[in-house]
Amino acid sequence: MRTRRLTVIGPLAALALLAALILVHPAAAGKLEEAIAQTPTGAGPGLINPSASPGFMGIPGAPSHFWLWYILWGVWVGWIFSSVGAFGGIMAGVGHISVFGLSDYAATFKKTSPTLNKMLTDSIRTSNQYLVGLSALISSFTYYRMGRLVLPLGLCLAIGGLLAGYVVPLLTVGKLDVSLYVGFFGIIVFAVAFVLFYETTPRGQESRKAARAAAKAFEDAHIKKIPEYQVGKIDTRALGVRVTGWSPTKVSFTFYGAEFSFNPLWPILGGFVINGISAFIGVGGGFLYVPFLTSVAGLPMFIVAGTSALAVLVGMIINIFNMMVVRAVPVDFLLIFTELIGIAIGSVLGPMTSKKIPEIWLKRLFIVLAIYVGIGYLTKGFMGKSIFPGM
């Protein structure tokens, strides 16, 4: 098993490192300065006022807030991550887009300086990307410790992910208007709202209850009959993954004696779409691998988790390097740093408060919030103006 893991990890890590080095070429460090210089100067919207104090990314007159607000927003994001889950990434994006006023600021340059408008859009989504990057790093580490790897599955995911990591920035960096980006972000918010909503429906709750009952029945009938001193002695590693067949349309393997198979097209497509979303929106990518492959391809969770984490990590490295180094998208590290301090505090507060608030009510609260944000962004992005205030 260890050799097999290394067979997968070795080439993928080498590929990532190679990409990191090969993709590095003289970055257009002065790109932002150039865009600022090309923007007409003055005091009104869509103009750069050189005498104004520097704000976001050091741009004179750009939105700038007291540092405590960034930390407080980070606390909110961290608290959501550690109590509700995926919606934290969405909220990080909402902070960049709306709360800190970056999308409205970028939109003012639509006519006066389209280059700056698009550069700010790229910067917002690259800032979001860092959270995805962190999630990929954490998931890789956690999955690696407890996961199982299926070599063909990892390769298929990596092929799809690498393709998206190259194609999406190539097609969109410097070309995506901020309004359009906000509209697409709204679609992702709706997707997350739908998942949260399903989990709170009687059907979603029932399937969880049924799963719990079935697991307990099996535990009562089998596990408790095994003397405790023997439970820890079962060598589960000896019964790991065994690939039994490869073909262009079907890959078969056994896991704990049971046979599983998948069509390689699914993970390639899944890798492409999921990493594509990561690269395009900046959030909503990595965490989709496990639900996608367990639900669509029907594979066991821990096989999927262990394998997909590596694909996520490779995809993330490619995305961030492609955005930041090849496409030279500038980011405001000070903003990310202050937000991370808040997220760190929120991660401590989340577990302390989550015991006191029922999870289902938290989810219902975030469904309402997601619908508000989703409709707000969709109307703002595709109709030019949000029908809700604060968006």
Next chain:
Amino acid sequence: MGMHPLYLFLDPYLIRFYRLTAVAWVDFLLGTLVVAVLALLVGEFTSALASLVVRPHLDQVAGEARKYHELSLKALQAGDRPAYEAADKLAKDAFSKSFFMQLAFSATFFWPVFFALGWMQTRFLQLEFPLPGTGFSLGYISAFILLYIPAYLVFKRVIHKLPFGRLKGILNTYRRGQAME
């Protein structure tokens, strides 16, 4: 690029590490290595402090994921497919919860990295560090990451020998003792 007041305050101290020799590329590598190690130490310290509060809860959720994962494997061994699918679903739910908690918790470790990159951005944005014989060059971010990763791997091997690592060990033992009570 203008400097934030916090960076202005720390800049005279941090930049000293970039003036250790008279050779520019050696200074850059040494200085970046020191900054990476500082980011690592500060991150490890804040993460250890936060883990005193959060770790029991994280372990509890991760333990639930592990319990159902092991149950699913046993169901698979026993040939009970419905029980396997049920336990696998519960493991997935618990794992998802544990994953996002760990993601947020990782900020307690990584925040100094972005602080360091922010400072380096103000200092070395225009810098290109040529890779000998390749025609390529590294920017400040690549240089930092490529030094941070090996520093992390070495640090993980030696932490238990450092006073800080021993303190962490004592704190962990204390926490485990509390959990047992």
